[in-house]
Amino acid sequence: MEGTIEERLKHLIVDALMLDDIKADDIVTEEPLFVEGLGLDSIDALELALAVHKEFGVRTQADDENNRATFHSVKSLADFIRAEQQRSE
Amino acid sequence: MNERPETGTPSASGLPNQRYEGGPTYRRAARSVVAVLSVTAYTLLGPFGYLLFALLYALPTRRPHRRARFLQAIFHRAFAFMHHWLRWARIMRYDPRKLRGALPDGPCIIIANHPSLTDTTAIIGTFGGMVTMVKPAIFRSWMLKPVLKASGQFEGPSSDPLDMQRIIAEGRSRLDAGFKLLIFPEGTRSPEGGLHRFGRTAFTLACQADLPVVPLVIRYRPVFLSKRCRMLWPPARLPELNIAVLDAVEPTRYQHDSREMRDAVLATYHQHLAPLQA
Numbered sequence: 451m452e453g454t455i456e457e458r459l460k461h462l463i464v465d466a467l468m469l470d471d472i473k474a475d476d477i478v479t480e481e482p483l484f485v486e487g488l489g490l491d492s493i494d495a496l497e498l499a500l501a502v503h504k505e506f507g508v509r510t511q512a513d514d515e516n517n518r519a520t521f522h523s524v525k526s527l528a529d530f531i532r533a534e535q536q537r538s539e
Numbered sequence: 540m541n542e543r544p545e546t547g548t549p550s551a552s553g554l555p556n557q558r559y560e561g562g563p564t565y566r567r568a569a570r571s572v573v574a575v576l577s578v579t580a581y582t583l584l585g586p587f588g589y590l591l592f593a594l595l596y597a598l599p600t601r602r603p604h605r606r607a608r609f610l611q612a613i614f615h616r617a618f619a620f621m622h623h624w625l626r627w628a629r630i631m632r633y634d635p636r637k638l639r640g641a642l643p644d645g646p647c648i649i650i651a652n653h654p655s656l657t658d659t660t661a662i663i664g665t666f667g668g669m670v671t672m673v674k675p676a677i678f679r680s681w682m683l684k685p686v687l688k689a690s691g692q693f694e695g696p697s698s699d700p701l702d703m704q705r706i707i708a709e710g711r712s713r714l715d716a717g718f719k720l721l722i723f724p725e726g727t728r729s730p731e732g733g734l735h736r737f738g739r740t741a742f743t744l745a746c747q748a749d750l751p752v753v754p755l756v757i758r759y760r761p762v763f764l765s766k767r768c769r770m771l772w773p774p775a776r777l778p779e780l781n782i783a784v785l786d787a788v789e790p791t792r793y794q795h796d797s798r799e800m801r802d803a804v805l806a807t808y809h810q811h812l813a814p815l816q817a
Binding site: 489493494496499511517 | 702743
């Protein structure tokens with residue numbers, strides 16, 4: 451899929467989590483993904499982590515204390531993916 | 540989804556459901572004094588109970604599940620006794636002796652709305668024999684952790700979104716061992732008279748393990764021990780707790796889709812709690 455990591459992530463969120471009532475363009479890059487923002491739950495987080503691994507080849511660890519910050523928004527997740535990709539290059 | 544008869548004493552007042560309400564100060568103060576005395580008695584006697592638990596925990600066993608069931612039975616009796624005391628002391632009205640055995644045999648996932656701190660004790664005091672997720676701060680307490688762990692309870696999710704992987708694994712292992720698992724799908728106490736959005740943990744577990752979800756609807760009039768109404772300043776009118784057991788929901792009905800299952804069950808809760816939300 452073409453586009454920035456942020457755009458790809460938004461499509462991934464809609465497709466992987468089967469959010470029928472939300473379009474990728476409706477997701478605000480800086481908005482929180484969980485609870486008060488997009489309203490995702492912790493099971494969504496798990497599914498999203500698997501989808502991110504499949505799509506971008508980067509993996510988050512279950513016991514990583516930075517996970518909360520990483521999964522806060524599309525922007526924070528995109529920053530994490532960029533950093534991981536640079537590290538593996 | 541049918542509602543079976545409620546547990547607890549039926550409302551004598553016939554008043555519509557009400558949210559937290561005040562009342563004459565002297566009645567609230569009297570109830571407050573009884574609450575203080577109860578907390579004092581608990582504080583003085585509690586350590587002996589914990590000591591007994593600790594001794595039972597220290598006994599070596601080759602069958603940890605059997606010991607867990609034994610400890611769960613003690614929790615059941617202790618919480619039932621606590622509710623008899625609370626009813627006798629006129630702090631709240633709930634009789635856990637009603638409707639025992641209304642849950643299906645064998646493992647299942649029990650869910651409930653969570654208006655008050657007494658929900659867990661009321662459910663376990665009524666039905667017994669179940670495990671639940673315990674708030675990390677409580678689970679990690681040096682005094683409680685051994686007993687909670689030995690009785691099959693496990694630590695609730697941390698703030699890490701991916702911690703859910705552990706929760707699912709822990710929940711699955713308890714269900715595979717034949718335990719009933721109690722989950723409050725809102726993840727926190729309900730807003731008074733209402734509901735938070737349900738998480739999917741209970742429904743994901745049900746779909747994965749192909750086990751039914753049994754919804755319990757808790758009504759509290761007026762609400763006591765909510766986030767607003769504290770133990771030491773109870774409402775003037777005697778708080779009355781009722782638990783209704785709804786029909787078990789099978790994941791096959793929703794083709795094992797945890798989202799659909801969650802949405803359907805949440806809609807049912809909204810229907811049953813509509814009078815409280817009015």
